[in-house]
Amino acid sequence: MASLKRASKLLEDAICPICEEILRDPVTTDCGHNFCLQCIHQVGKTTENLQCPLCKLPVDKNMLRPNKQLASIAEKIQATDPAEFQPEEEEPRCLKHKKKLNYFCEKDKEFLCLVCCDSKDHKTHEVNLIDEAAQNYKVQIETQLQILGQKDKEIIKEKKECEEATQVFRARIHLEKLKILQEFKNVCQRLEEETKFHLSSLSLLEQEGVKQTEEYVTETERQLTTLRNHMEYLKNRQQAPSMELLEGINDILGRYDGHPKCTVLSGSLTHTTFNIYPNMFTSSNNLSINCLGCRDREFQFHNPTPVPNLEKKVSEAKASNEPFIESLKKLTDNLNTEGKKDKSTFLNSLDIKDTKNWHLLQKNNSELLSSVPMTLDMASADPNLTFSEDLKKASLYVVDGKSNTQAKPRQLYPFHCVRGSPGLSSGRVLWEVEIQGPPGRVGIVGVVAQLPQGSQIHNSEPCCLWALRISSSGCQPITNCSIQKNLPICLTKVGVYVDYDRGDVVFYDAITNKHIYTFQTSFDRQVFPFFGLFPNCSSITLSP
Structure with missing residues (x-):
């Protein structure tokens, strides 16, 4: 490198300043x-007073x-390979004075030559050597780098906190979706129950009315048959x-006692009595005929009502159903009014x-979540755990300090564990769990991958557990213990x-949402979902 620098310098000295070729x-x-x-x-031909092109002296x-000597050097240079004289990058020089730049002006932030330093x-100004x-x-740059490095760390921290907050935000939104779905499911279930009740009541009333009508028609037809048979006998x-x-003739005409139970069949002089359904004929004013057997007595014929109190029962059913129908109308009106108002306010806030x-999401029915509630799976539970009727709560009770050891060994000793249901193989799921118990309680909350029967979590490969170990003093993220x-x-x-699809398991404080x-x-x-309890008398409660 040094020899190349010397050769380049030698070449520089052998160059003609006028033609810039080798001398x-x-x-x-x-x-x-x-x-x-x-x-x-x-140059001398163009002027009478020749001056040096470099220093301007006569x-x-x-x-x-x-x-x-210089001619000899020039000849040697011409005979040498030009590649050996590749000069290094030319040092920058002052454009005004053509001098080497050795100084730096702190005020103007400019490079200066020796002549520039002495100029007005x-x-x-404060002038220093370039190296100094x-x-x-x-x-100064090092100080700035340290400041920027600290800022970089702060930005990374803020970015992480923002990402974590976003994860909790998504979880809370998911929870609100589940709550909405569950409430609508409850409303629909209650409406369905009410609908079934009212329809069943009306169907029962309909059956009773039809039954009574059929009984009336049947009895009337039988009565008419008997009546017509007797009339045929009398005609004959x-x-x-x-x-x-x-x-x-006396027996024929007086065969029946024609008094309180006699039935007037027609306006003829023939008198007969039928003791069939006396309650169906009462003394209301429909038809008055004098009977031969009892001319001193006047009897009235009444057309029986097929279904007794039919109008009353229909009115009662209508009165019972009207509040329900009115409530449904009010609910529909409120949903229409409030729904349109909320939707209008929401859409006006969007760009x-x-x-x-929004419209794409409205069309995409796949966005609707499953409202299958999370419950505890008793089949996977430790035998010392007891459960509430709705399978939302599990409690640990060990009698006299002796655990029930008849069942399968514990998956995560010393915890008494139970899985949640249903499992997850795609999509998203969220639940919140409250841990209760004595001051020294310790709980495990997280998710576990499906394992072969009898497998132990801490021996599983690859990783199968992602959970928090929660105690009264703090919590620790754990994987396979x-x-x-x-x-x-x-x-x-x-x-x-x-x-599941993103591979995220996010834990947040359900009280502070942090x-x-x-x-x-x-x-x-x-x-x-996976839960573990320790020690005795501790419990967990799921929601929603």
Whole structure:
């Protein structure tokens, strides 16, 4: 490198300043500068008073001295490979004075040559050697780098906190969606029950009315049949010869007691009595006929009502249903009024892009979540755990300090564990769990991958557990019994949000809604909610 620098310097000295080529027949002026003989003669032809092209001193044309040594060097250079004389990057020079730049003006932030330093423009300014100025600015840059590095750390921290807050935000939104779905499900279920009750009541009333009507028609037809048979008998007797007609006439006409139970069949002189359904004929004013057997008594014929109290029962049913129908109408009106108002307010707050996204989400039915409630799976539970009727609460009770050891061994000793249901193989799920018990209680809350029957969690490979170990002094993220770090956060209610497709398991404080910890993994099989209790008399309660 040094030899190349010397060769480059030598080449620089062998260049003619006029033609900028290697010197040919070099000559030296009185001022000591070297030029090609032809080049300096050419300059002399254009002026009577020749001046040195470099220093502008007078040059006597007759005093040009040949420089044999420089000519020899020039010849050697011409005979050498040009690649050996590749000069290094030319040092920057002052554009005004053509001098080497050695100084730096602190005020104007300019590079200066020696002449510039003495000029009136910079004479009063603070001027340092370039290397010294550079060293000072290196210190300033280092200080700035430290400040920026600290800012970088702060931005990363803020970014992480924002991402964590976003995860909790998504979890809370998911929870609100589940609540809305559950409430609508409850309303729909209650409406369905009410609908079934009212429809069943009306159907029962309809059946009773139809039954009574059919009984009336059947009895009336039977009564008419009997009546017509007797009329036919009387007609035949009426057409019989006189002797036959009069034979036993008193028995025929007085066969039935024609008083309180007698039934007037027609306006003829024939009197007969039917003791069939006397209650169906009452003494209301429909038809009055004098009976031959009891001319001193007047009887009235009443057309019976097929279904007794039908109008009353229909009115009662209508009165019972009207409040329900009115409530449904009010609910519909309120939903229409409030719904339109809320929707209008919501849509007016959106820009064009968000409005388009809103309509796309409205069309995408796949966005609707499953409202299957999270429950505890008794089949997977430790035998010392007891459960509430709705399978939302599990409690640990060990009698006289002796655990029930008849069932399968514990998956995560010393905890008494149970899985949640249903499992998850895609999509998202969220639940919140409250931990209760004595001051020294310790709980496990998280998710566990599906394991072969009888497998132990701490022996599983690869990782199968992503959970929080929660105690009264703090909590620790754990995987397969390996504690990640200690978080000085006291929890009584923790939320767990699992995004299977993204591989996120997010824990947050369900009381303060602050982020606790996030596992980022990749699931390769179905996972289940997982809970563990220790010691005795501790419990967990799920929601929603």
